[in-house]
Amino acid sequence: MARAQAAGTMGSVVVALTVNDERRRLDLDSRVTLLDALREHLHLTGTKKGCDHGHCGACTVLVNGVRINACLSLAAMHDGDVVTTIEGLGRPDRLHPVQAAFIAHDAFQCGYCTPGQICSAVAVLAEVEAGVPSHATGDLTAPVTLDTSELRERMSANICRCGAYSNIAEAVADVAGRS
Amino acid sequence: MRPFTYERAASAEAAVAAVASRPGARFIAGGTNLLDLMKFQIETPAHLVDIRHLPLRGIEDLPDGGLRIGALATNTEVAAHPRVKREYGVLARAIVAGATGQLRNKATTAGNLLQRNRCPYFYETSLPCNKRQPGSGCSALGGVTRSLAVVGTSPHCIAQNPGDMAVALRVLDATVETVRPDGSQRRIAIGDFHLLPGDRPEIEHPLAPGELVTAVTLPRPPGGTHRYHKVRDRASYAFAIVSVAVVLQEDGTGRVAFGGVAPRPWRVEDAEALLPSGPAAVVAAAFQGATPTAGNAFKIPLAERALALVLSEGRA
Numbered sequence: 001m002a003r004a005q006a007a008g009t010m011g012s013v014v015v016a017l018t019v020n021d022e023r024r025r026l027d028l029d030s031r032v033t034l035l036d037a038l039r040e041h042l043h044l045t046g047t048k049k050g051c052d053h054g055h056c057g058a059c060t061v062l063v064n065g066v067r068i069n070a071c072l073s074l075a076a077m078h079d080g081d082v083v084t085t086i087e088g089l090g091r092p093d094r095l096h097p098v099q100a101a102f103i104a105h106d107a108f109q110c111g112y113c114t115p116g117q118i119c120s121a122v123a124v125l126a127e128v129e130a131g132v133p134s135h136a137t138g139d140l141t142a143p144v145t146l147d148t149s150e151l152r153e154r155m156s157a158n159i160c161r162c163g164a165y166s167n168i169a170e171a172v173a174d175v176a177g178r179s
Numbered sequence: 180m181r182p183f184t185y186e187r188a189a190s191a192e193a194a195v196a197a198v199a200s201r202p203g204a205r206f207i208a209g210g211t212n213l214l215d216l217m218k219f220q221i222e223t224p225a226h227l228v229d230i231r232h233l234p235l236r237g238i239e240d241l242p243d244g245g246l247r248i249g250a251l252a253t254n255t256e257v258a259a260h261p262r263v264k265r266e267y268g269v270l271a272r273a274i275v276a277g278a279t280g281q282l283r284n285k286a287t288t289a290g291n292l293l294q295r296n297r298c299p300y301f302y303e304t305s306l307p308c309n310k311r312q313p314g315s316g317c318s319a320l321g322g323v324t325r326s327l328a329v330v331g332t333s334p335h336c337i338a339q340n341p342g343d344m345a346v347a348l349r350v351l352d353a354t355v356e357t358v359r360p361d362g363s364q365r366r367i368a369i370g371d372f373h374l375l376p377g378d379r380p381e382i383e384h385p386l387a388p389g390e391l392v393t394a395v396t397l398p399r400p401p402g403g404t405h406r407y408h409k410v411r412d413r414a415s416y417a418f419a420i421v422s423v424a425v426v427l428q429e430d431g432t433g434r435v436a437f438g439g440v441a442p443r444p445w446r447v448e449d450a451e452a453l454l455p456s457g458p459a460a461v462v463a464a465a466f467q468g469a470t471p472t473a474g475n476a477f478k479i480p481l482a483e484r485a486l487a488l489v490l491s492e493g494r495a
C-alpha cells in the first residue's frame with residue numbers, strides 16, 4: 001500500500017483508499033479534505049458539504065467502521081483506510097435497513113442532510129452495541145438501551161434544516177428495535 | 180488553507196525531530212481543531228507531521244492502581260474504557276458532554292488537551308486579538324463577553340479554556356507525559372499544563388517546539404461519587420457556559436473544578452476544603468479575586484447553582 005508522502009512539488013500527496021470496496025489511488029494537493037476527495041475527485045456526491053467546519057454532520061462517513069466528519073480530516077490522513085459512504089451502504093435494489101427505514105418513515109424532506117443522518121445512524125447502532133456511553137446514559141456500567149433520549153443525544157450532531165427530526169428518530173428507533 | 184507539506188511520522192522520535200527541526204511544523208492528531216483553524220487561516224503551519232499511526236493509543240493499567248491513557252487514544256475510546264466508566268466516571272461524563280459522536284471518534288486525548296480557545300474575536304481575523312497576533316490588542320474587552328472567562332484572566336486576554344475533558348482530569352490529579360527534542364521525558368501536573376494569559380496570552384502551555392505529549396496518567400481511582408454537570412445554551416452539542424466536575428466522598432469532603440470560567444480548568448484546593456459548608460462557601464472562595472465583565476458576571480452565581488445541583492444529586 002502506498003504511504004502518503006510529501007512528493008517533489010509543494011504539498012502534493014499520493015493517497016490510496018478503499019472506498020465502498022474499491023481500491024482508489026489519488027494524487028492530491030495536501031490541503032484536500034477527505035470530503036473534497038470523495039466529492040470532487042471520486043465524484044461520490046452522496047456525501048454532502050454543509051458547513052465544512054464540523055458543525056452540521058452532513059459530511060458524516062464511516063472510516064474503518066467508525067463515523068467521522070469528512071470535512072475535518074485531510075485525505076492524506078486516510079491513506080490505507082477503508083471508507084464507506086452512503087453509496088456503499090446499500091444500492092437502490094438492495095437498501096441498507098436504515099435506508100429502507102428512512103423511506104418507510106418519510107424521514108427527510110429536501111434530503112440534503114440524509115446521507116449524513118443515515119451514516120451516523122448506522123454507526124450509532126454499532127456504538128450502542130460496543131457500550132460507548134453518551135451524555136444521556138444513566139448508569140455508565142450497565143448496557144446501553146437506545147431509548148428516545150439516548151437516540152436524540154447520539155444523533156444531535158446531524159442537523160436537519162427541514163426539521164425532519166421526529167421521523168428520523170422513528171426510523172432509527174425502528175431499526176434499533178428490530179436488532 | 181495555506182499550502183503545507185505533509186508527512187506521516189514513522190516513530191515518536193522521528194515526529195519530535197521533524198517538528199523541532201522545521202520552523203512552522205506542527206503535529207496533527209485528530210485534526211478536528213487544527214484543520215478547523217487552518218481553514219480560517221488562524222493557524223498556518225508550513226508542514227504537518229501526522230502522528231495518528233504512532234503506537235501511543237493504548238490504555239493500560241499502572242502498577243500503582245492508576246491508569247495510563249495513550250496520547251492518541253480517542254475521546255470515544257477513553258469514555259468507553261471499562262475502568263474509566265467504573266472508576267473514573269467523572270472523566271467519562273466530561274468527555275461525552277463535549278463535542279459530538281463524530282468528533283469524539285476523531286479527537287485524541289492530547290489534541291483535546293491542546294485545543295485552542297473559542298473566543299469569538301479569536302475567530303474573527305479582521306479584528307485585533309493578542310492570542311492570534313501578539314501585541315495587537317484584545318477585542319473582547321469592551322465587546323461581547325458572555326462566553327468568556329471571569330477569573331484567572333489578564334488585561335491582555337479574557338478567553339476561557341473551552342474543554343470539558345481537562346476539567347475532569349484536573350479533579351483526578353492527572354499528569355501529562357511528554358518527550359522532548361533532546362529525547363528526555365518529563366511529567367507535567369495537569370494543574371500546570373494550561374497557562375494563565377498574563378502579558379503573553381499567545382503562550383498557552385509549557386511545551387517546547389517539537390515536544391510531544393505521549394500519555395496522560397491517572398493516579399489510583401479516588402472512589403466516591405463522580406459528577407460532571409455542564410450548563411450550555413443547548414441541551415446537546417454546545418460549549419460550556421459553566422461546568423463543574425466533582426468527586427464527592429461520603430463524609431462530605433471532595434474535589435471540585437469548574438470549566439468555562441477561566442483560562443484553565445479552575446480548581447482551588449482551599450475552596451474545595453469548604454465543601455462541608457456548602458456550595459456558596461466553595462464558590463465564594465474559588466472565585467475570590469474574579470474580574471468578571473458586566474456581560475459574564477452571571478457565571479459566578481451560575482457556578483454556585485451548578486455546584487448546588489450536583490451536590491444535592493450526589494447526596495441523594
Ligand SMILES: Cc1cc2nc3c(=O)[nH]c(=O)nc-3n(C[C@H](O)[C@H](O)[C@H](O)COP(=O)(O)OP(=O)(O)OC[C@H]3O[C@@H](n4cnc5c(N)ncnc54)[C@H](O)[C@@H]3O)c2cc1C
Nearest residue numbers: 208209210211212213277278286287290291293342343392
Ligand atoms: C463543532 C465542534 C464542537 C466542539 N465541542 C466541544 C465541546 O463541547 N467540548 C470540548 O471539550 N471540545 C469540543 N470541541 C473540540 C474538540 O474536543 C477538539 O477539536 C479535539 O479534542 C481536538 O483533538 P484532535 O486530536 O482532533 O486535535 P488536533 O486538531 O489534531 O490538534 C490540536 C492541537 O494539539 C496539537 N497536538 C495534537 N496531539 C499532540 C501531541 N501528542 N503532542 C503535542 N501536540 C499535539 C496539535 O499540533 C494542535 O495544535 C468541539 C469541536 C468542534 C469542531
Ligand code: SF4
Nearest residue numbers: 298308309317336337
Ligand atoms: S480574549 Fe483573548 S482570544 Fe479573545 S480577543 Fe482578547 S486576546 Fe483574543
Ligand code: FES
Nearest residue numbers: 050051052057071
Ligand atoms: S460539512 Fe462536515 S460537519 Fe458540516
Ligand code: FES
Nearest residue numbers: 109111160161162
Ligand atoms: S431533509 Fe432537508 S436538511 Fe434534513
